[in-house]
Amino acid sequence: MPPSRFPHRLVVALATSVLAAAAGAVAMTVAGPPQAANAAACTGYVALTFDDGPNPSTTNALLNALRSAGVRATFFNIGQRVQQNPALARAQQAAGMWIGNHSWTHPHMTQLGTAQMASEISQTQQAIQQATGVTPRLFRPPYGETNATLRSVQAQFGLTEVLWSVDSQDWNGASTAQIVQAASTLQDGGVILMHDGYQTTINAIPQIVANLTSRGLCAGMISPVTGRAVAPDGTDPTTPPTTPPTGNPTTPPTGTGGCTAAYQTLNSWSGGFQGEVTITNTGTSALNGWTVRWTWSGGQTIGSLWNGQLSQSGNAVTVRNAPYNGNLAPGQRTSFGFVATGAATAPSVTCTSP
Numbered sequence: 001m002p003p004s005r006f007p008h009r010l011v012v013a014l015a016t017s018v019l020a021a022a023a024g025a026v027a028m029t030v031a032g033p034p035q036a037a038n039a040a041a042c043t044g045y046v047a048l049t050f051d052d053g054p055n056p057s058t059t060n061a062l063l064n065a066l067r068s069a070g071v072r073a074t075f076f077n078i079g080q081r082v083q084q085n086p087a088l089a090r091a092q093q094a095a096g097m098w099i100g101n102h103s104w105t106h107p108h109m110t111q112l113g114t115a116q117m118a119s120e121i122s123q124t125q126q127a128i129q130q131a132t133g134v135t136p137r138l139f140r141p142p143y144g145e146t147n148a149t150l151r152s153v154q155a156q157f158g159l160t161e162v163l164w165s166v167d168s169q170d171w172n173g174a175s176t177a178q179i180v181q182a183a184s185t186l187q188d189g190g191v192i193l194m195h196d197g198y199q200t201t202i203n204a205i206p207q208i209v210a211n212l213t214s215r216g217l218c219a220g221m222i223s224p225v226t227g228r229a230v231a232p233d234g235t236d237p238t239t240p241p242t243t244p245p246t247g248n249p250t251t252p253p254t255g256t257g258g259c260t261a262a263y264q265t266l267n268s269w270s271g272g273f274q275g276e277v278t279i280t281n282t283g284t285s286a287l288n289g290w291t292v293r294w295t296w297s298g299g300q301t302i303g304s305l306w307n308g309q310l311s312q313s314g315n316a317v318t319v320r321n322a323p324y325n326g327n328l329a330p331g332q333r334t335s336f337g338f339v340a341t342g343a344a345t346a347p348s349v350t351c352t353s354p
């Protein structure tokens with residue numbers, strides 16, 4: 001297998017398979033940088049995706065280009081490479097990127113038996129979990145090759161299949177200008193295929209983002225529900241929440257609810273810092289929604305927050321769960337992250353539910 005060159009069959013189909021995560025909510029945890037784009041200016045969202053990393057010769061430069069452009073992207077990592085370069089997978093996460101599963105060895109999955117398919121997926125889930133603490137929700141089959149057997153294996157792992165709507169052709173020798181041109185065809189909800197492995201791709205990032213911004217499109221995350229690009233906080237105006245009403249009014253709750261919140265500073269710099277709050281269901285029954293509150297001591301202000309819904313009033317901060325990470329089984333945890341201006345400080349955070 002060549003080190004970084006994986007030709008991809010041209011597939012111009014966006015997978016929108018809706019695979020219910022049978023295993024229940026496994027919350028995504030990402031840490032991230034400021035989102036440069038003004039949310040009010042976003043008329044739609046697209047997802048930038050980078051396959052086949054992490055790659056010691058390109059991942060850090062690619063992350064720097066994305067950070068400089070103020071955007072977050074999705075990395076479909078090869079499990080073996082995560083095992084060999086766990087620090088790079090952590091760097092992806094620390095830069096606010098989402099991480100998906102791209103198989104263990106990059107095989108032609110549809111030529112494998114069910115057990116081998118499961119092994120490719122399972123080993124990669126474990127490697128990414130061990131490196132980053134986060135279990136992926138998204139799977140992109142190598143070469144975009146899929147079939148019903150593979151989809152059923154993906155479903156067993158609670159994974160949503162993600163293909164793409166635009167192929168940058170960076171794997172096929174496209175120039176930076178050609179990659180930029182391909183990205184200019186992205187539409188709301190679309191997903192572009194790129195790779196962590198080419199300088200041409202890295203060089204295209206500033207122009208891709210400038211072009212998207214000029215068209216009112218912002219870089220978003222890929223919804224684990226629809227496989228389409230949505231806002232970085234997971235809200236998807238085209239997909240109303242489908243969570244059914246819970247609880248039976250004639251049956252009193254049998255357990256006790258409760259949650260705790262813990263804060264840590266992940267990063268700080270002159271004039272700002274990045275924080276993360278972990279919410280744990282410490283009760284004996286499932287949690288359906290959570291709210292974390294704190295009060296800043298020194299006039300800090302949150303500029304961007306992900307995996308939660310923020311409201312700020314003066315020094316008072318309230319963060320409610322995002323649509324996809326409010327349900328926690330007893331003992332289960334999730335987290336949200338933010339970037340704030342002001343002096344790094346560890347606020348006293350409290351959690352209530354719902």
Ligand SMILES: [Zn+2]
Nearest residue numbers: 006051052142
């Ligand atoms: Zn690939």
